[in-house]
Amino acid sequence: MKTTTVEKKITCPQIRFRSWMGGMFVFVAIFIFLSIKAPGFFTTINLVRNLLMPAGIVAVIACGMTVVMAGGGIDLSVGATAGLSALVAAVTAARLDLEILPMLVLAIMVGCFIGSINGLFVAYLGVSPFVVTLSSVFLIRGLEFLISLTNVRGTYLMLPMELTDAGSSPYFQLGLFLVVVFSVFIFLDRSCFGRYIRSVGENLEVSHFSGIRYRFYTWLTYAVCGILTAIGGFMLTSYEGVVRVGSGESYLIDSFVLPILGQAVFRRISVEGTVFGALLIYMVLNGLFIFGTPPVFVNLIKGSLLLLVIILSGIQKLRET
Amino acid sequence: MPERSKLLLQRYAILSVFAGLFIIFSLTVTSFATTENLSNIIVQSSLLAVLALGLNLVIMAGEIDISFSGSVPLLASIFVMMIQENWPFLFALAFVLFIGATIGLFNALLVTSLKLNSFVSTVGVMFLLSGFWYAYTGGTSIWIGETFNRELIYGYIGPLPIIGLILIVIFLLLYVITEHTRFGMAMRAVRTDQEAARAAGINVEKTKILAFIGAGLVFGLSSVLSVARLSGAMATAGADIMLPTMTIAFVGQTVLGMGRPNTLGIILGALLLGMINNTFVLMNLPFWSVPMAYGIILMISIALANIGQTDIKQIRL
Numbered sequence: 001m002k003t004t005t006v007e008k009k010i011t012c013p014q015i016r017f018r019s020w021m022g023g024m025f026v027f028v029a030i031f032i033f034l035s036i037k038a039p040g041f042f043t044t045i046n047l048v049r050n051l052l053m054p055a056g057i058v059a060v061i062a063c064g065m066t067v068v069m070a071g072g073g074i075d076l077s078v079g080a081t082a083g084l085s086a087l088v089a090a091v092t093a094a095r096l097d098l099e100i101l102p103m104l105v106l107a108i109m110v111g112c113f114i115g116s117i118n119g120l121f122v123a124y125l126g127v128s129p130f131v132v133t134l135s136s137v138f139l140i141r142g143l144e145f146l147i148s149l150t151n152v153r154g155t156y157l158m159l160p161m162e163l164t165d166a167g168s169s170p171y172f173q174l175g176l177f178l179v180v181v182f183s184v185f186i187f188l189d190r191s192c193f194g195r196y197i198r199s200v201g202e203n204l205e206v207s208h209f210s211g212i213r214y215r216f217y218t219w220l221t222y223a224v225c226g227i228l229t230a231i232g233g234f235m236l237t238s239y240e241g242v243v244r245v246g247s248g249e250s251y252l253i254d255s256f257v258l259p260i261l262g263q264a265v266f267r268r269i270s271v272e273g274t275v276f277g278a279l280l281i282y283m284v285l286n287g288l289f290i291f292g293t294p295p296v297f298v299n300l301i302k303g304s305l306l307l308l309v310i311i312l313s314g315i316q317k318l319r320e321t
Numbered sequence: 322m323p324e325r326s327k328l329l330l331q332r333y334a335i336l337s338v339f340a341g342l343f344i345i346f347s348l349t350v351t352s353f354a355t356t357e358n359l360s361n362i363i364v365q366s367s368l369l370a371v372l373a374l375g376l377n378l379v380i381m382a383g384e385i386d387i388s389f390s391g392s393v394p395l396l397a398s399i400f401v402m403m404i405q406e407n408w409p410f411l412f413a414l415a416f417v418l419f420i421g422a423t424i425g426l427f428n429a430l431l432v433t434s435l436k437l438n439s440f441v442s443t444v445g446v447m448f449l450l451s452g453f454w455y456a457y458t459g460g461t462s463i464w465i466g467e468t469f470n471r472e473l474i475y476g477y478i479g480p481l482p483i484i485g486l487i488l489i490v491i492f493l494l495l496y497v498i499t500e501h502t503r504f505g506m507a508m509r510a511v512r513t514d515q516e517a518a519r520a521a522g523i524n525v526e527k528t529k530i531l532a533f534i535g536a537g538l539v540f541g542l543s544s545v546l547s548v549a550r551l552s553g554a555m556a557t558a559g560a561d562i563m564l565p566t567m568t569i570a571f572v573g574q575t576v577l578g579m580g581r582p583n584t585l586g587i588i589l590g591a592l593l594l595g596m597i598n599n600t601f602v603l604m605n606l607p608f609w610s611v612p613m614a615y616g617i618i619l620m621i622s623i624a625l626a627n628i629g630q631t632d633i634k635q636i637r638l
Contacts, residue, residue, distance in 0.1 A: 069636075072633075072635035072636065072637070073635065073636060074636045076564075121620070121624070122633065122634075123633060124631070125624060125627065125631060126627060126630055126631035126632050126633055126634065127620075127623055127624055127627050127634070128571070128623075128634040129634065129635075129636060130567070130571060130636065131571045131619065131620075131623045132620070132623075134564060134567060134568055134571065134619065135568075135615070135616040135617070135619040135620040135623075136616065137564060137616070138564075138568075138612040138613065138615040138616030138619065139612070139613055139616035139617065139620075140616075141609075141612040142609045142610060142611070142612040142613030142614075142616065143609075143613070144609075145607075145608065145609030145612070146607075146609045146613075149607070149609065201635070204633060204635060214633065215633065218633055253444060253448075256444065257444065260441050296455040296456070296459070296460050297452060297455065297456065298452075299391075299448045299449075299451045299452040299455060300448070300449060300452025300453065300455070300456065301452070302448045302452075303445050303446070303447070303448025303449035303450075303451075303452055304445075304448075304449060304452075306441075306444070306445040306448060307431075307442065307445035307446070307449065310437055310441055310442060310445065311431070311435060311437070314435040314436060314437045315435065317436070318435065318436060
């Protein structure tokens with residue numbers, strides 16, 4: 001009788017090259033380079049105050065955009081929504097002497113309302129998301145002017161002391177950032193909601209025939225985006241310490257760019273990709289500022305970084321097909 | 322709602338909004354329906370109209386080009402610098418057009434040869450160009466001074482504003498190109514179905530490249546117009562034009578129920594927005610009401626034109 005020896009194939013554990021590894025490698029390389037070369041980069045105060053806190057605010061707003069983009073839409077009104085919800089919260093708080101938590105809840109309610117309206121038009125009336133959210137930009141801008149004209153005396157509305165204290169404290173900002181990012185990650189990648197949203201984003205027809213309530217899930221992405229944007233706007237306002245008209249509007253393009261950067265690195269629209277993009281961009285900018293690059297080059301740097309990453313991922317995609 | 326009235330709504334929604342507003346304004350605002358004011362409206366809306374005509378060219382070929390928001394300030398400041406250094410007007414104009422076309426070609430190559438999404442890649446180009454603009458001007462507005470005669474563009478021939486004539490010439494040119502030539506048909510085919518167009522023997526890449534270059538030329542021209550309009554290259558020009566231009570391009574798509582980007586719609590859309598802007602000032606309405614009116618009218622007209630088509634429109638990036 002022959003004994004058959006089961007030949008065990010000895011394979012060394014292969015490290016498969018994944019697309020995010022390249023991005024991560026670049027990130028780590030830049031980080032190490034800056035830590036060695038840039039004086040004062042690798043200090044707690046720089047990393048927390050100049051890198052993580054601003055990146056956190058953008059990342060929270062961009063997470064809203066990430067959810068919408070995962071569902072196959074786009075929301076041009078994120079910047080405006082962030083500004084308006086913070087403005088409404090601050091004005092009401094000034095009138096009624098509200099604490100921080102009710103202010104945040106109020107901001108979230110405003111954001112959720114705007115998001116729901118956007119979602120209603122996109123999901124149930126079938127209007128193109130570009131048009132819907134563009135017209136909400138105009139509406140929100142008008143509302144912002146109206147509210148600040150009737151409520152703000154002087155140029156700026158100063159915020160209550162405890163809010164500006166909280167806004168400049170890293171525990172508040174980073175805590176909020178971590179909570180938001182973690183819950184959006186759970187929502188988008190570890191829950192049935194996120195699964196359905198991704199399915200609708202991948203293929204609307206198939207989702208429809210699979211019995212997914214595609215209109216509801218499309219609507220949901222916009223409502224969630226409104227909520228996240230409002231939180232981001234609240235963080236931004238408390239960080240800046242003042243409320244002004246149009247405070248979030250410069251975040252529109254950023255919030256659109258970050259998920260795209262993340263998509264180029266992680267191969268899909270994802271929360272981790274968005275956070276990665278925010279950290280990467282703010283790290284590069286921070287390092288360049290330490291080297292004394294004038295802040296006027298921000299756009300040049302952002303543009304070349306964005307183009308570089310998407311061109312690289314485009315070349316990689318071409319090679320694969 | 323019966324099928325017929327739906328069709329009617331789709332077809333004439335924006336036209337009736339336009340006509341309705343025009344009638345209301347002429348009845349209620351005393352100085353609205355005067356020749357002077359009407360030609361003012363044309364003058365005020367012409368810059369955005371020309372920009373939107375350029376954007377429309379790219380949209381007709383199924384892509385989008387956001388880079389104008391970076392290229393117009395850059396080209397405008399290049400133009401101002403050249404005029405200040407006493408280059409002849411025509412040479413400066415030709416140079417700016419050339420740069421505009423080059424930017425268009427660059428955008429087109431990113432889209433056609435690297436297969437990048439045009440929205441994303443042109444946003445990157447926009448950042449790059451506005452960075453160049455910062456590096457070039459130091460982030461300040463430059464005034465053109467006395468060396469350049471604004472009347473060349475913003476003057477009047479009799480009662481007719483010259484800029485209106487320029488707008489009409491560009492419009493007619495683009496109208497013929499987009500609606501009555503082989504190239505225009507090719508663009509529509511490419512937008513509708515790229516693969517089918519390829520199978521039908523259309524050179525998809527060439528069509529897109531030409532559309533981008535055409536748009537770049539128009540953006541170059543409109544940067545010169547903006548210099549004449551504002552007597553210089555403004556620091557805020559880029560951010561100010563992006564959203565209104567996109568608005569006009571979107572409103573224009575639904576004119577006459579064509580449901581596709583068309584050149585005539587752009588003009589109507591630009592005049593609609595210009596009319597609102599002008600009349601709200603005449604009526605002494607507070608300034609926050611202008612963006613609100615933009616939003617509401619954009620929303621209503623698109624929703625009306627969209628009746629009966631409740632399929633969700635998705636954006637592929």
